[in-house]
Every structure is written in structure tokens, then in C-alpha cells.
Amino acid sequence: MTLPTFILKNAVRNKRRAxxxxxxxxxxxxxxxxxxxxLRELTNxxxxxxxxxxxxxxxxxxxxxxxxARQLQTLERIPGVAAVSPFSFFGGLYKGDEKxxxxxxxxIDPQRAQPLIADAKVPPEQLEAWKxxxxxxxxxxxxxxxxxxxxxxxxxxxxxxxxxxxxxRVAGIYHGTADDRNVMFHQKYLDELLxxxxxxGTWWVRAASIAEAPQxxxxxNQAFANTSAEVRAESERAFVLGFVxxxxxxxxxxxxxxxxxxxxxxxxxxxxxxxxxxxxxxELAILKAIGFRRxxxxxxxxxxxxxxxxxxxxxxxxxxxxLFHNININQLTNGLFLVFEVTPQxxxxxFAVAAxxxxxxAALPMINVARTSVVQxxxxxx
Amino acid sequence: MALPINYSxxxxxxxxxxxxxxxLGIALVxxxxxxxxxxxxxxxxxxxxxxxxxxxxVVRKGSTAESASLITRQTLTEIRYFEEIARNEKGEPIIxxxxxxxxxxxxxxxxxEANVLLRGVTPRGIELRPQVGLVAGRWFxxxxxxxxxxxxxxxxxxxxxxxxxxxxxSGQFTVxxxxxxxxxxxxxxxxxxxxxxxSTFDRDMYSxxxxxxxxxxxxxxxxxxxxxxxxxxxxxxxxxxxxxxxxMTAAPIKWLGGFLAVMMSVGAVFAAMNTMYAAVxxxxxxxxxxxxxxxxxxxxxTALLVEGAFLAFFGGMIGCAxxxxxNGYTTATMGFETFSEIVFEFRxxxxxxxxxLGFAVAVGLIGTLLPAIRAARLPVIDAxxxx
Numbered sequence: 207m208t209l210p211t212f213i214l215k216n217a218v219r220n221k222r223r224a225x226x227x228x229x230x231x232x233x234x235x236x237x238x239x240x241x242x243x244x245l246r247e248l249t250n251x252x253x254x255x256x257x258x259x260x261x262x263x264x265x266x267x268x269x270x271x272x273x274x275a276r277q278l279q280t281l282e283r284i285p286g287v288a289a290v291s292p293f294s295f296f297g298g299l300y301k302g303d304e305k306x307x308x309x310x311x312x313x314i315d316p317q318r319a320q321p322l323i324a325d326a327k328v329p330p331e332q333l334e335a336w337k338x339x340x341x342x343x344x345x346x347x348x349x350x351x352x353x354x355x356x357x358x359x360x361x362x363x364x365x366x367x368x369x370x371x372x373x374x375r376v377a378g379i380y381h382g383t384a385d386d387r388n389v390m391f392h393q394k395y396l397d398e399l400l401x402x403x404x405x406x407g408t409w410w411v412r413a414a415s416i417a418e419a420p421q422x423x424x425x426x427n428q429a430f431a432n433t434s435a436e437v438r439a440e441s442e443r444a445f446v447l448g449f450v451x452x453x454x455x456x457x458x459x460x461x462x463x464x465x466x467x468x469x470x471x472x473x474x475x476x477x478x479x480x481x482x483x484x485x486x487x488x489e490l491a492i493l494k495a496i497g498f499r500r501x502x503x504x505x506x507x508x509x510x511x512x513x514x515x516x517x518x519x520x521x522x523x524x525x526x527x528x529l530f531h532n533i534n535i536n537q538l539t540n541g542l543f544l545v546f547e548v549t550p551q552x553x554x555x556x557f558a559v560a561a562x563x564x565x566x567x568a569a570l571p572m573i574n575v576a577r578t579s580v581v582q583x584x585x586x587x588x
Numbered sequence: 589m590a591l592p593i594n595y596s597x598x599x600x601x602x603x604x605x606x607x608x609x610x611x612l613g614i615a616l617v618x619x620x621x622x623x624x625x626x627x628x629x630x631x632x633x634x635x636x637x638x639x640x641x642x643x644x645x646v647v648r649k650g651s652t653a654e655s656a657s658l659i660t661r662q663t664l665t666e667i668r669y670f671e672e673i674a675r676n677e678k679g680e681p682i683i684x685x686x687x688x689x690x691x692x693x694x695x696x697x698x699x700x701e702a703n704v705l706l707r708g709v710t711p712r713g714i715e716l717r718p719q720v721g722l723v724a725g726r727w728f729x730x731x732x733x734x735x736x737x738x739x740x741x742x743x744x745x746x747x748x749x750x751x752x753x754x755x756x757x758s759g760q761f762t763v764x765x766x767x768x769x770x771x772x773x774x775x776x777x778x779x780x781x782x783x784x785x786x787s788t789f790d791r792d793m794y795s796x797x798x799x800x801x802x803x804x805x806x807x808x809x810x811x812x813x814x815x816x817x818x819x820x821x822x823x824x825x826x827x828x829x830x831x832x833x834x835x836m837t838a839a840p841i842k843w844l845g846g847f848l849a850v851m852m853s854v855g856a857v858f859a860a861m862n863t864m865y866a867a868v869x870x871x872x873x874x875x876x877x878x879x880x881x882x883x884x885x886x887x888x889x890t891a892l893l894v895e896g897a898f899l900a901f902f903g904g905m906i907g908c909a910x911x912x913x914x915n916g917y918t919t920a921t922m923g924f925e926t927f928s929e930i931v932f933e934f935r936x937x938x939x940x941x942x943x944x945l946g947f948a949v950a951v952g953l954i955g956t957l958l959p960a961i962r963a964a965r966l967p968v969i970d971a972x973x974x975x
Binding site: 222223226227229230233234236237265266267268269270271297299305306364365366367369371433434435436438448451452453455456459460463466467469470473474475476477478481485 | 610612616617620648650651656691703756757758759790836848851852856861862865869921929
């Protein structure tokens, strides 16, 4: 019998315990990976080239305060501004939804917004049809698939923030943006429904180049300083991060809780795994008596607990990886999460935790083995 | 004959070193469960105990939140003199047309920015909300740009001390008072004069009406009368009902609490099982002896189950104690309905403590069941022979 087979035989001789240990490591690492992904998705906005070029201009008072439509001319004249479009969050309830609709509807100007939605892939004839029909819209592929929307369908939205309801015809279906869920329709249609109040929700600006984007933001802010409608311009990324900051203490609390969760499970697992070795104290003493050196015993103990922990990591973290790659998280969480990406760093962390868990579980028995004499060990009954 | 309970309890405690991790593990499971539930309960309570049962709240049909509602000024003049609405001593109808505005303000100590809900109210609006009182300073003077901020928000936001000036866009307000609202949703609001609010934020419309009907029956008639009138497109409901329904913020936290508790308890059950298998293994001879003495299988199983349940209960107590430390702690997050910062307190209720303990005991029992059955099934002779 070679040493590896000896270790293997030892590890699985109490099959029940080995299974329980592996499973509890797996559960804790699965949770660790899942909480990490959730936190990252909630606090880290998508970062692509387009989102650093695009700037959102909102009222300095708050997002809920509309901006005057006349600001368009001033915005267009600002150097470094490549395109400007109204960008009004309609926030309506889709027909059938009671309290919450998982996708947003934005009123924009299809002509002006062309460079802003350049990454949205729409067949040209659909794009033209949308531009031509004031009461039509384009729908993101995720939303279209989810609700089974087809071209030509009519979509009804009940206004929550706006005192009007929408009745839109689907002119096209787009994909290829960072968030393929939104419905885009004509600002003109919204204006008509409201009786042309001469306001927009926010402005959507595209800077000429990434290098110039920060200056453009500053210029926009300055252009409206000391006017009756002061603005706050910021990159799309900064805008989204502003939302994250509003979550306040909840964010800290949930990350704190994740640590507690993982700590609790690790604690429990370490204790059970070292129990397995503690119980074999007599055997270890015998091995010592027949001439195994201390070092050999260390290898024996370490290899066993390390192996079990790694197997647990494989099942737990690997399971999370496979699972999250194969489920439709958007549908499952009703739009709370768009993607649920397990990054290599998280897998690395999970395996690092497993490794230290294996070490920790082996540490206590190892110290005991080193300390106890053969005679004492043979006397141990537990 | 049953084994004395003392046998189980002392057995659980005598191996405290090896069971410590299990106890602590269960303690943390219960801690997380109770803490998240009390957090959700705090958020729910902050809106559920809001309002006066006699009041009716009028908002636009279709808007799920008061802050998103818009009602024309003409509607006010039409509804104002409905006879179902009570009058005060001066003969004025008790109706308050409020204007809600959301302003983005900086937190203290560079804690980023967050939205704060401003409520423009009339003197009637203050009378209609007896929960709200001043704790410092004075009320705003109508016609002046003065602001009364929530004392709880004042601890969190910059320039919210008495005498400070709050800048919002082109508007400036002097903070003249601090209000407190007994842990209700108004504790997350700042109040100012309705007309000043309208002019500063360029609003032509009101957000909501709060009315006091003459009596219960008149209230029913008023709801009928306004809701069936096609011109208005308004929704009327009891103020308390409206606030009770604001559960969107708490729901995901509740869900998370439940989910984590279930996932963690799976791990805890594995651990408890391992601990109890080890306990049974170490006491094989002892159990054999008990059987020889005449204790039945059932008695042995029961004794072991009591032992496991006791361990878990002990862990649960520690978890609840840890969670109770947070009881009453004030914190804040963004409310989904109002889209503004809401302040609330952790509320560890007896219900959650009971649920947490029940949960712990369940984990203990499930974890012990299989080891206990194994112990009971051991043939007596084999058990006695084992070392």
C-alpha cells in the first residue's frame, strides 16, 4: 500500500462523515461565491467604452425634477458635444404588472439619439419604421423574449410618474447594448400626451471623445450655472454609482452578513474535519510506534483534510460556476440582476478559502499529534 | 422508562470543546436570520405605523407612490367643499393639499449624496398628522423659505443643523426646526410651506390630498364620490392603508434573510450530524450499558434528541442575544417607493426570537435524528464489546 492510497482509504473509510464534510464545505463556498457575485453586480456598474462616452444631464435638485426643453440649443453649442437627445424615464407599469415592471421605458429623440444608441443592433428597415412612426418603439431583445413581444404588437403602459398612459407599437427589436431590456420611444409622443409642457426628464449627451468627456461634463455644468434650472452632468458610470451610494448602510450590512455567513460555516466545518482526525488518535500513535516520523504523520493529516476541503471547493464553487452560467438570472430574479457573472477572482478566493480551511482543520490535530507521546496516544480512548 | 433530562443536558455540556463549534455555528445562523428579519421589520414598521386611521389620502389613479402623483389645482377647488369633509372651528374644510419634492443632498462626512423627500404642507396638513411634533426650533412661517427637517435625517445630512442653509438648485432654505414623528414614515421627511415648495420647484400641481371626513360613513361616501367621478381619475384610500402597503423595500431583505437561513442551516445540519455521530460513537459502550439496564430504544433516542435540541437551543439563544444587541439601532437606506432615504430602526420582536429558536431546535433535531437511530439500533452485545 502506497502512501496516497493509505490517505485515500483513510479519508473515505467513514463515508458518511467524509460526505458530510465535503458537503458542508461545498455549501459554504457556494454561498460565498453567490454573495460575492450578488454584491459585485449590485455595486459595480457595467463599464464599456460607450458608457464613458455617454453623459447624463439631470437637474441639480434631483432626478425627479424635470429640465426645460429649451436647454437643447445651449447643449448642442457646447464644444465637444457630439450628440444630444432628451432622455425621459417614463417608469410605467406594463399591462398586467401590479407594482413593478422589470424593464424601463425611455422617451428619446430617435434622430438625435442615433450616435447614443449606436451599439444597439436593429435591422435598418425596423429602425426606419421606428423613426417614421411617432407612436412606435423599439424593444430590447431580453424583454421581447420574456414577454413574447413581436413586431407590430401594441404595448400599454400605465404612467406612474407621468399623468398619462402609453400605447406603443413595436417597430423593432434591438440587441447588443449593455442592457437589452429597455423600451425606447419618441419624446414627441410623450410631449403630445402631456400637452407639450416643454420639459424633459434628463438629457443624454455623447462626448466627441473619451479624453474630452470630463471637460464636456464640466462645460455643461458651467453653462447652466446660475440659471433657473441648474444641472448636474456626469458620466453614465458615475450616474449609476450615485444610485449605489443611495443604498447607504444596507450595502455595508449585507457584505458584513456575508462575512458572518461564511465564517460560521467555516467554523463548523473546521471543527468536524478535525474531529475525524482526533478520533484516530490511537491509530496515529500506533503509526508513530511502528516508526513513522512526525513529518510523515503531518503529511498524512494535512493531505486528508486538504483533499476533502478541495473536493468541497470543487463541488461548491464549481457548482456555483456551472449553475450561474446556465440559468436565466434576469427571469429568475425578475430583473433585479441582469447578469450573474462568476469572475476568476471569486473562484480564486473560494479555493483560497478552501485551502486555508484545510490547513486550519489539520492544524489542531497536528499540534496534538506532535505533542503527545506514543504511550499517551495509545491510551486515548476518544 | 425515560432517561432523566439531566443526562442529556450534562452530556451536551461535558464535551463542550468539541461541540463549541457546532453551538457557535448554529448561533451565527440564528443571528443572521433574526438580524435580517428585524431589519425588514424595522423598514416595514417605519411605514406601517404611519398615519391617522380617520384620514383619507387622495392620489392620482395609477401612481403607486404619493411622491409620483400629480393632481391639478382645479381638482382641489372642486373637492374642497364636499360636505363629507369635516370642518374645523373656523369652518374651514380639513383638507391638506401637499406638494412633494425630491432633492438630492450631500450626507455628512462625505458619505455621498442621497435623495431627501420634502413635503410642502399647509397648517391643516400639520393638524392632520398628530404623529409629527417639533423637538427643536420652531415651525416654518408660511411665505418664507424655511425648512423643518426630521431630527433623524439631521444626524445624517449636511447643513441640517438649526440655522443652516440648505441649497437645492436655485432654491435656498433656512433650517428653523427639527421634527420627530415617533418612528413613522414622516421621520424620513422634511417639511416646508406648500406654496414655497411649489414655487421653488416650479410645480403647477399638487401631489396628494389628505382629508378628514366627518365620520366613517362619510368617508365611505367620499371614496365612492371621488373615485367614480370620471373627471378626477383619483384614488382614495385610508392613510394608514396606503402606508401599510409600502413593502417593496423590505420584501427583498426578508427574502434574503429566509434564503440565507435555509442555506446556512443546511450546513449547520451537516455539522450537527457530524457532532452527534461522534458523540454517539464515543458513547457506544455507555449506550449499550443503558440498554442492558433496561432502558428502551425509544428512551435512548429521546435522550439523544433532547441532547441535540438542547445544544442547538443553546446556540440559538446566543444568536438571539447577538441580534438583540442591534435592537433599536437606527440606520437608513433608499426606499423603493419614495426613492428617497428612509430612516428606520432594527426591531427584534419576540416573534423573531421564537422563530430563530424554533429554527435552531429544528436544526438540532434533524441533525441528531440519524445518529440517534443508529445508536438505538446497535445490538447490545456489540455495543458492550466495543471500546
